[in-house]
Amino acid sequence: MDSTKPLEHDDTIIKLEHISKTFIVEDGEARVIEQIDLEIRENEFLVIFGAGQCGKTTLLKILSGLESLTEGKVYIDGKAKSRFDPRVGMVYQTTALFPWLTVMGNVEFGPKTRGMGKRERQKKAQYYIDLVGLTGYERHFPSMLSGGMCQRVGIARAYCNDPEIILMDEPFGHLDAQTRYMMEEEVEKIWDREKRTVVFVTNNIEEALYLADRIIILTECPSTVLKEYQIDFPRPRSLVSPEFLALREEISALVELREGVVV
Amino acid sequence: MTVRQWISDDTKETWIYGILGFLLFLMVWQMACVFTDFGTIFPSPGVSIRTFFMAFIEPIGRYTLLGHISISLKRVLIGYGLSSVAGIIIGLLMGYSKMAHAIIYPIFCIVRPIPGIAWIPLAILWIGIGESTIYFIIFMGGFSQMVMNTMDGAQHISPELVGVAKVLGAKENQIFRKIVLPSSVPYIFTGLQTSLSTSWMAVLAAEMITAREGAGWLILSGMQTGRIENNVIGMISIGAVGLLLAALLRETERRLCIWTVRSR
Amino acid sequence: MICGKRYWEYSSSTTTYIRMMAVSDSVIGSRLPSSQGRTLKEKTRYILISVASLVLFIVIWDLASRTGIISAKKLPVPSKLFETFLYKLTNKNPDGNTLGIHIWTSLQEALIGFFFGITIGVPLGISMAWFRKFDKLFSPLFDLIKPIPPVGWVPIMITFFGIGIMSKVSVIFIASFIPAVINSYSGIKQTRDVHTWVAQTFGASRSQVLFTVAIPSAAPMIFTGARVALNGSWVSLVAAELIASTKGLGYMIQTARLVGRIDVVFVGVLVIGVFGAILMEGLSYLERRFVKGGRR
Numbered sequence: 061m062d063s064t065k066p067l068e069h070d071d072t073i074i075k076l077e078h079i080s081k082t083f084i085v086e087d088g089e090a091r092v093i094e095q096i097d098l099e100i101r102e103n104e105f106l107v108i109f110g111a112g113q114c115g116k117t118t119l120l121k122i123l124s125g126l127e128s129l130t131e132g133k134v135y136i137d138g139k140a141k142s143r144f145d146p147r148v149g150m151v152y153q154t155t156a157l158f159p160w161l162t163v164m165g166n167v168e169f170g171p172k173t174r175g176m177g178k179r180e181r182q183k184k185a186q187y188y189i190d191l192v193g194l195t196g197y198e199r200h201f202p203s204m205l206s207g208g209m210c211q212r213v214g215i216a217r218a219y220c221n222d223p224e225i226i227l228m229d230e231p232f233g234h235l236d237a238q239t240r241y242m243m244e245e246e247v248e249k250i251w252d253r254e255k256r257t258v259v260f261v262t263n264n265i266e267e268a269l270y271l272a273d274r275i276i277i278l279t280e281c282p283s284t285v286l287k288e289y290q291i292d293f294p295r296p297r298s299l300v301s302p303e304f305l306a307l308r309e310e311i312s313a314l315v316e317l318r319e320g321v322v323v
Numbered sequence: 324m325t326v327r328q329w330i331s332d333d334t335k336e337t338w339i340y341g342i343l344g345f346l347l348f349l350m351v352w353q354m355a356c357v358f359t360d361f362g363t364i365f366p367s368p369g370v371s372i373r374t375f376f377m378a379f380i381e382p383i384g385r386y387t388l389l390g391h392i393s394i395s396l397k398r399v400l401i402g403y404g405l406s407s408v409a410g411i412i413i414g415l416l417m418g419y420s421k422m423a424h425a426i427i428y429p430i431f432c433i434v435r436p437i438p439g440i441a442w443i444p445l446a447i448l449w450i451g452i453g454e455s456t457i458y459f460i461i462f463m464g465g466f467s468q469m470v471m472n473t474m475d476g477a478q479h480i481s482p483e484l485v486g487v488a489k490v491l492g493a494k495e496n497q498i499f500r501k502i503v504l505p506s507s508v509p510y511i512f513t514g515l516q517t518s519l520s521t522s523w524m525a526v527l528a529a530e531m532i533t534a535r536e537g538a539g540w541l542i543l544s545g546m547q548t549g550r551i552e553n554n555v556i557g558m559i560s561i562g563a564v565g566l567l568l569a570a571l572l573r574e575t576e577r578r579l580c581i582w583t584v585r586s587r
Numbered sequence: 588m589i590c591g592k593r594y595w596e597y598s599s600s601t602t603t604y605i606r607m608m609a610v611s612d613s614v615i616g617s618r619l620p621s622s623q624g625r626t627l628k629e630k631t632r633y634i635l636i637s638v639a640s641l642v643l644f645i646v647i648w649d650l651a652s653r654t655g656i657i658s659a660k661k662l663p664v665p666s667k668l669f670e671t672f673l674y675k676l677t678n679k680n681p682d683g684n685t686l687g688i689h690i691w692t693s694l695q696e697a698l699i700g701f702f703f704g705i706t707i708g709v710p711l712g713i714s715m716a717w718f719r720k721f722d723k724l725f726s727p728l729f730d731l732i733k734p735i736p737p738v739g740w741v742p743i744m745i746t747f748f749g750i751g752i753m754s755k756v757s758v759i760f761i762a763s764f765i766p767a768v769i770n771s772y773s774g775i776k777q778t779r780d781v782h783t784w785v786a787q788t789f790g791a792s793r794s795q796v797l798f799t800v801a802i803p804s805a806a807p808m809i810f811t812g813a814r815v816a817l818n819g820s821w822v823s824l825v826a827a828e829l830i831a832s833t834k835g836l837g838y839m840i841q842t843a844r845l846v847g848r849i850d851v852v853f854v855g856v857l858v859i860g861v862f863g864a865i866l867m868e869g870l871s872y873l874e875r876r877f878v879k880g881g882r883r
């Protein structure tokens with residue numbers, strides 16, 4: 061129990077302490093994440109915003125256990141996090157569905173591996189399939205679905221495993237604008253109904269502002285926290301309200317300025 | 324409406340040209356038999372067709388045509404079945420476990436480039452002449468391909484999907500059954516297809532050299548007794564059965580791998 | 588068999604597709620956490636295990652036959668094989684020719700048949716794919732002879748050409764002709780649409796499209812066909828020589844079997860394997876040299 065740490069906020073669910081990640085590449089080392097300190101609060105919608113290739117995916121992979129840490133520590137509920145913690149689920153940047161399983165098979169994968177009975181897990185999977193609006197597609201294979209539908213399956217699969225924290229890695233990066241808006245609304249709705257902590261990674265300011273309770277802005281690679289914004293606009297948000305546009309201007313300016321300095 | 328019409332026009336054309344091509348072939352064959360020396364050693368189309376149907380009732384050697392074919396078929400299915408099972412197991416093992424790969428692969432590499440047919444003399448010296456020799460030859464014919472394809476499949480597992488499964492809570496021992504096995508299935512089927520055609524090759528060669536019945540024997544005896552028409556009908560029937568088996572396998576694959584691109 | 592890994596791409600165009608999926612998945616996919624420092628050490632460990640496994644294999648073989656667990660008549664000791672190999676290099680017993688002559692005969696037959704099979708098969712496949720009438724006229728006929736294993740042709744060819752080199756060459760011709768046609772056919776069919784549209788928007792004529800777009804983009808597939816063809820050639824060559832001939836590696840092992848010289852059979856079988864592998868490697872080398880952009 062020596063890994064227990066006093067919590068700063070009593071609603072902190074994940075705490076990152078001086079996290080760093082260095083990849084060993086052919087010609088030496090590549091520092092991708094530099095000393096990130098972060099607290100993620102229960103049931104919040106946290107958006108991590110950063111430019112392309114700045115290490116967003118790497119950060120999420122560290123949280124999910126797919127990538128190891130070079131330095132620092134991650135705590136969940138005050139205890140050091142184990143490698144693949146069942147309390148963490150993830151939605152991926154690319155369509156990472158199992159192509160040989162149907163929509164139902166994909167969604168029930170988590171409960172099935174944990175040994176849940178067939179009846180029970182299928183009922184549960186059905187609930188989440190309905191929730192993401194894929195009722196009627198249970199028997200379809202991923203190769204028969206569009207990109208947006210595949211991401212819906214990915215979201216349902218993550219939720220169906222009952223994690224407390226859901227990591228979403230630019231889930232809509234590959235979708236067309238129209239589908240993207242729709243999916244953003246959908247994700248907000250699901251978050252509202254299912255009240256879990258969501259850590260959402262994006263490189264789209266509008267998306268970030270539309271969804272976030274809090275935005276963490278990362279610097280270029282090696283990335284560290286540049287600035288943090290608490291967003292208190294009422295939901296559902298309007299993309300054209302003056303405050304919204306003002307904040308958007310401010311963040312763009314900040315990011316562009318940063319990039320200017322770097323170049 | 325127009326689309327349907329277009330399709331039917333197209334199929335009509337396919338049939339017409341197909342039949343035309345076939346008739347052309349028969350004509351050239353017939354003419355060659357009538358007008359050249361070809362006819363002195365090779366049967367005409369008419370004789371071949373007659374022999375073909377006669378062979379269903381009149382035995383050639385010890386069996387009728389159907390008898391010979393079913394003997395070959397039985398041999399292929401046994402040898403091929405054994406080699407597929409063994410090939411899949413060893414292939415999965417080598418593809419999944421680096422340790423197994425390190426141990427088995429160097430020895431396998433000695434065997435791999437040797438054609439199944441080249442094992443015939445060795446097999447005869449080892450086992451003697453008999454059914455098990457033929458099974459062994461067919462086994463060796465398909466084995467390496469089965470291993471290579473299955474191994475390829477098991478090695479081409481997407482590490483991303485393995486990660487996904489682990490995040491969803493799959494334990495190391497579940498990865499094999501839930502990820503490695505299903506993603507190898509298309510590769511296994513490719514192996515089954517290629518290995519089926521080499522198995523046919525192997526059974527023919529083995530029967531030509533060691534057997535006194537079967538399609539291979541039929542073909543060879545045609546040459547030895549100067550009755551080339553037996554040879555011709557043997558080839559036709561083995562081609563037909565091979566085609567049938569391959570189609571059967573493809574259908575099974577289509578059912579089992581609905582999820583691959585093929586189905587679209 | 589000989590070419591192993593890529594051999595299967597032959598069976599149909601769709602399998603290539605599956606392979607593409609698999610490759611792209613692993614490219615996009617995150618590499619799993621690997622403590623990269625360990626990999627080098629791990630590699631050497633596995634190499635050591637491989638060497639040990641091979642050594643153990645040979646030791647067991649040696650012991651088994653030396654102690655008589657398996658009689659030396661069935662399994663000669665490994666060192667004996669090496670002696671026999673050297674002996675066969677210069678000695679004509681028991682089959683009338685030295686090993687070199689047998690190898691040379693077999694290679695000659697295989698390569699001549701293969702050469703003609705490819706040079707006739709590839710153009711035929713391309714024109715069948717490119718000209719619709721041609722396709723409709725010949726496809727059904729071709730489908731008819733396609734499933735007949737090349738070995739089946741051996742007796743007919745012997746009847747026509749005797750047991751000399753011609754009968755073997757023609758069997759090998761058939762063995763390589765068929766995959767050459769199939770693969771160039773599906774190669775062209777497969778790469779037709781998108782590339783041709785692009786070329787046509789640039790105003791290319793039909794024949795220009797064929798030579799500048801269709802054939803180059805079908806090249807990898809055609810080479811796969813060549814690989815299958817070469818493999819098939821080698822297999823049917825051995826079969827043909829086993830059944831009837833007076834020279835060649837297949838003949839050598841068959842004669843050795845008849846006189847009970849198992850050591851010569853062993854040497855012959857291994858030499859067949861080695862030369863098969865060498866031929867395939869040669870073809871892969873040519874492919875790497877000539878197919879730019881590589882296989883997918």
Ligand SMILES: Nc1ncnc2c1ncn2[C@@H]1O[C@H](COP(=O)(O)OP(=O)(O)OP(=O)(O)O)[C@@H](O)[C@H]1O
Pocket residue numbers: 083084085090092110111112113114115116117118119153230263281618
């Ligand atoms: N396994 C790895 N080995 C070596 N380098 C890596 C590895 N994974 C990621 N990188 C490098 O780390 C950097 C950050 O990658 P990452 O995928 O985390 O960025 P990202 O912010 O998610 O980018 P994008 O916006 O394109 O999704 C990149 O330069 C990448 O090349």
Ligand SMILES: [Mg+2]
Pocket residue numbers: 116117118153229230
């Ligand atoms: Mg990313």
